Amino acid sequence: MATPNRSALIGRTLKVLRKHFKPVAPSKDRTLFEHLLFACLLEDSPHEAAEQTFAALKQDYFGWNEVRVSTIRELTDALKPLVNPADSAARLKQTLHSVFESVYEFDIETMKKQNIGAAAKTLQKYNGTTPFVVAYVTQHSLGGHAIPLNRGALITMHTVGVISDDEFEKSTVPGLERAVPKNKGFEVASLLHQLGIEVGRNPYGQNARKLMLEIDPNCKDRLPKRPTVRPVEVAPPPPPPKPESKKSAAAAKQKQSAAKQAATKPPEKKTTKKPPAKLPAPTKKPTKATKQPTKKLAKKPTNRKLTKRKPR
Numbered sequence: 619m620a621t622p623n624r625s626a627l628i629g630r631t632l633k634v635l636r637k638h639f640k641p642v643a644p645s646k647d648r649t650l651f652e653h654l655l656f657a658c659l660l661e662d663s664p665h666e667a668a669e670q671t672f673a674a675l676k677q678d679y680f681g682w683n684e685v686r687v688s689t690i691r692e693l694t695d696a697l698k699p700l701v702n703p704a705d706s707a708a709r710l711k712q713t714l715h716s717v718f719e720s721v722y723e724f725d726i727e728t729m730k731k732q733n734i735g736a737a738a739k740t741l742q743k744y745n746g747t748t749p750f751v752v753a754y755v756t757q758h759s760l761g762g763h764a765i766p767l768n769r770g771a772l773i774t775m776h777t778v779g780v781i782s783d784d785e786f787e788k789s790t791v792p793g794l795e796r797a798v799p800k801n802k803g804f805e806v807a808s809l810l811h812q813l814g815i816e817v818g819r820n821p822y823g824q825n826a827r828k829l830m831l832e833i834d835p836n837c838k839d840r841l842p843k844r845p846t847v848r849p850v851e852v853a854p855p856p857p858p859p860k861p862e863s864k865k866s867a868a869a870a871k872q873k874q875s876a877a878k879q880a881a882t883k884p885p886e887k888k889t890t891k892k893p894p895a896k897l898p899a900p901t902k903k904p905t906k907a908t909k910q911p912t913k914k915l916a917k918k919p920t921n922r923k924l925t926k927r928k929p930r
Contacts, residue, residue: 624780624792624793624797625793625796625797627778627779627780627833627834628780628791628793628794628797628798629797630833630834631774631775631778631780631833632798632806632809634829634832634833635809635810635812635813636809638829639808639809639812639813641804641805641808641809642665642808642812643804644758644804644808645669646758648758648759649725649727649759650726650727650729650730650755650759650760651717651724651725651726651727653754653755653758653759654713654717654726654741654747654751654755654759655672655682655710655713655714656668656672656754657750657751657754657755657766658706658709658710658713658746658747658751659671659672659697659700659706659710660754660811661706661709661748661750661751661766661768662700662701662702662705662706662768662769662815662818663699663700663701663702663706663815664701664812664815665808665811667699667700667701668700670699671696671697671699671700674696675696678696681724682714682724683718683724685710685711685714686711686714686715686718688711690704690707690708690711693707693710693711694707697710701815701818701819708746709746709747709748709751710746711746712744712745712746713744713745713746713747713751714746715745715746716743716744716745716746716747717744720744729741729760730759730760734756734760734761734762737756737760738752738756738760738762738764741755741756748789749766749767749789749790750766750767750768750789751766752764753765753766753767754766754807757803757804757807763795763800763803764795764803765791765794765795765798765803765806765807765810766807766811767789767791767794767810767814768811768814768815768818769814769818770813770814770815770816770817770818770819770821770826771810771811771813771814771817772786772789772791772814773786773814773817773818773821773842774813774814774817774826774829774830774833775791776840777830777834777837777840777841777842778830778833778834778837778840779834779837779840813829816829817829817830821842822842822843822844826842827841
């Protein structure tokens with residue numbers, strides 16, 4: 619969203635911030651590596667809490683290598699004064715690992731000899747570094763003009779219309795460095811950081827809403843809204859049973875008693891009936907055949923004459 623009034627909105631934002639916050643002077647007696655670690659602690663927390671925690675780490679641990687090999691749970695306990703100690707502990711441990719694995723020591727002062735753009739790209743490759751951390755080191759140690767912005771400051775810039783949705787996702791505010799002179803960079807960075815702490819703690823609270831509405835009274839519809847949790851659908855309870863009549867109640871009792879008696883009785887043995895054995899078929903006694911009268915056959919008349927045979 620490249621609007622022509624972007625610089626005007628940035629100027630109005632800074633005007634409101636100067637009424638509510640006072641800039642904090644940065645520490646200048648730190649190395650580039652110490653600025654890198656301090657930025658990991660400062661991103662989500664007030665400046666005083668970050669200074670207190672950074673001093674405690676240097677005092678309670680033998681060196682940064684002991685911090686590197688500590689667990690995140692141990693570091694979280696050591697960073698309790700911060701707003702988000704678990705996130706800060708994860709950033710700190712990952713950054714220490716990345717630096718040690720790249721140069722095998724905790725000294726990156728040679729990065730100052732590089733071009734600012736090249737040094738910033740090297741910082742971006744470290745695991746654990748965020749756009750806030752890279753911009754903080756660029757401003758405080760590399761001599762570049764970069765203004766670090768934490769998530770609360772980005773939420774405010776997005777709500778009042780300075781940046782679009784895509785720019786919010788990329789964590790960038792185009793034109794901020796052009797609208798702010800370099801000699802005012804430390805002051806503006808401190809004011810925006812304090813604004814981000816206030817909004818980041820509770821974007822839906824009254825203090826955050828008042829600040830954003832004071833910057834832009836027309837941003838009421840764009841204020842952060844709490845995520846709505848869908849209620850879990852619960853099945854309605856079954857309807858109560860209808861009152862039974864006396865006859866039906868008595869019949870139900872009889873059925874229950876009969877079922878109990880049937881359950882207590884031992885199961886009856888089923889007897890299988892064998893089919894009756896087949897008797898042999900009765901044999902008939904032979905009976906004398908009754909003689910039937912035979913008909914006499916009539917002799918056929920023969921025309922042959924009987925001749926007497928001669929004796930041999």
